[in-house]
Amino acid sequence: MKTNLVDMLLSQVDKTPDKILYNILVDGEDNVETLTYSELKIKASNLANKLQQDYTKGSRAIVLFDTSSDFIVSLWACLFAELIAVPVNPPLDFKQLQRLLSIIKDSEPSLILSNSEIISKMAFFQSYLTNLPVFDKIAVDAIEYDQDSNYYSDTINENTNAIIQYTSGSVGLSKGVLLNHQNLTDNLYMLKDILDEIPPKNVEESFMCWLPLYHDMGLMSGVFLAVGSGTFSTLMSPLMFLQKPYRWLKALSKYKSTVSAAPNFAYELCVKRITDEQIKTLDLSHWSIALNGAESVRSETINKFIDKFSECGFDKGALFPAYGLAESVVFVTANSRYSLPVIINVNKEELEENRVVEEAKSPNTITLVGVGHTRLDGEVIIVNPNTNIQLKNQQVGEIYISSKSIASKYWNKEKESQETFNIKVDGQENKGYLKSGDLGFIKNGQLFITGRIKDLIILRGRNYYPQHIEYTSENAHTAFRVGSVAAFSVDIDNEERLIIIQEVKNEGNKSEIESMINLIKTQVLETHGVTVYDICLINAGTLHKTSSGKVQRKYCSKKYLSKELNIWK
Structure with missing residues (x-):
């Protein structure tokens, strides 16, 4: 080789x-x-x-x-x-x-x-x-x-x-x-x-x-x-x-x-x-x-x-x-060629408590897609980010990765490198792992991703995954752009509040602004049991994303607080 x-x-x-x-x-x-x-x-x-x-x-x-x-x-x-x-x-x-x-x-x-x-x-x-x-x-x-x-x-x-x-x-x-x-x-x-x-x-x-x-x-x-x-x-x-x-x-x-x-x-x-x-x-x-x-x-x-x-x-x-x-580099897990995607439904409230309970699809479940398993020398484990202890199957925690593909460091960033690479897990001090910053769990050898630690929305002690709320929002009205929505929380009056920024298609009817906002509020409340504090409808193509098309939720929250959003009105 x-x-x-x-x-x-x-x-x-x-x-x-x-x-x-x-x-x-x-x-x-x-x-x-x-x-x-x-x-x-x-x-x-x-x-x-x-x-x-x-x-x-x-x-x-x-x-x-x-x-x-x-x-x-x-x-x-x-x-x-x-x-x-x-x-x-x-x-x-x-x-x-x-x-x-x-x-x-x-x-x-x-x-x-x-x-x-x-x-x-x-x-x-x-x-x-x-x-x-x-x-x-x-x-x-x-x-x-x-x-x-x-x-x-x-x-x-x-x-x-x-x-x-x-x-x-x-x-x-x-x-x-x-x-x-x-x-x-x-x-x-x-x-x-x-x-x-x-x-x-x-x-x-x-x-x-x-x-x-x-x-x-x-x-x-x-x-x-x-x-x-x-x-x-x-x-x-x-x-x-x-x-x-x-x-x-x-x-x-x-x-x-x-x-x-x-x-x-x-x-x-x-x-x-x-x-x-x-x-x-x-x-x-x-x-x-x-x-x-x-x-x-x-x-x-x-x-x-x-x-x-x-x-x-x-x-x-x-x-x-x-x-x-x-x-x-890029690759961590995937399935085998010609194998069908693994799709499961898990209880929404249990997932908010970092537990995985699979059940029949219903309004109380979230659908997740498995992203496969590692190859060759690769290893993926799930770790409690607070205790640094490896978790069992079907428990949600941070994804830790080990393989020869893992880089040694970030360029010119010693502090971030020490916090990310060659991390030791309790009981496995002879091996170093990459802290991915992603949350997930393993079930039957299959890795499932639930979100990013830094994007996790915590309201009154409960965990909410932004992508789940975003999915509900973008499907609340046909005028909303799919994949162009950000859900995050901000501190207002010493309490974390849920904010949603949603792009609207160019052909959207501006006379429906109030009903569109109410649709999002109603469906998020019914689906996730949480009240949206504020909803901003913005012009198409103005949501902040990375060069690879990922929504920059933290940057969106800064723009929201500084009132610099391109409001659709």
Whole structure:
């Protein structure tokens, strides 16, 4: 087994030099840019040769591109030259610019690798760079490649630092997870264990990814997994998907991809926006792993997607709930290929007391979707966050994780690192765990996620999970936008009060504001037994989310208290 990504790529180049590694759908459809294994090696080693002449090993390089071959070449060039790659998305608005500036300040890069267009645009915000570290800017698209001018370090090993992967920042500020080659290859082998356990039927394993490549799920499923499997990956930008979700499934159908990953909202979007006529053009019979992760997995979405796309060959066993986080590269748990999702109903009041009681579906139950089990050396346990004692099955606590995929620390954040990594559990002092910050339980070997510790709403001694209240709110009226709601509590008059911020579709009728608010209050009270103190209906597209689409509840609460919400009125 290869223990670093560079050896993994070079081994595949020797086996299949002319095989296409990446199909990049520039326009999301027919404009295709390809990169073979040998072309990637030549271009990445060429660029690495230039980098190693001017920058010392361990220097940070921000890799600033949209989905493109230049991004891929630059990323691999950093790995070849033993620079630490820091993937970031080009800023499209002021909020994204603030994120980029924050990452530059934290990572202290020696250079930014980008293209001529993006670098020229950086001149417009030059004034924001004055108090930041000095760095070079290299336009990769202007480089002329020379087949004889190549370089890759011969000192790379499993402990060599490879990437700083910044978290989405859904709770607090974004943190840079420092990943070495062992972390990355171990996570790849976990994913390959799923693929190799039950190979696809009558088709070559291949991948399709529209996720942003600067995020953990996009980076692993779109860039690295194809190399680890010796096959190919088809890529398109997130914008191409969001403009027209049909493009995702059309590409899956055309290239006969077997594996593709996306958050729950993407499957929901396909159900709503892909027409019956478009379905007739699709063949999804070969798509055997439709990984659903990165946000809460909803049973309703699973069922609707299966019902709608079974007509074009989609297998109900292909929908594949999973769990992961950046501190573990991306992957932690999932089921086996072709196994059905595990969906259970648990008593709502018992869950609020951290107990799991399964019963028939009723107004008094919450539906949860299992996210599978660990692979290879991975281990997941549930720990009482107050006593630091491991809990038994079907008891809710914090999810602790152990594997070689776990990073050693956050970049430049010693205090947060000590509070998160290599945590000891009472009675197991010889082993260190990652504190995930997520709440959940294990039942029959299956992990279930119930929420985030920092997002938990505690009212009069009872625990309420925000995503459950948010689900009730967004379904209270057809004018409400699904996935664009935040529930949280704030201290008002020395008492915690429940607040809901809900986006309304552009076509919503403003004469119904009062009835919409009353609907939310009534349904939350009837469903959860709790009174909503205040409800704010806001304009579509204005709820604060991370770059990966997660609702920033803490940030929303600050905006609520400072009265800075974009109220729909």
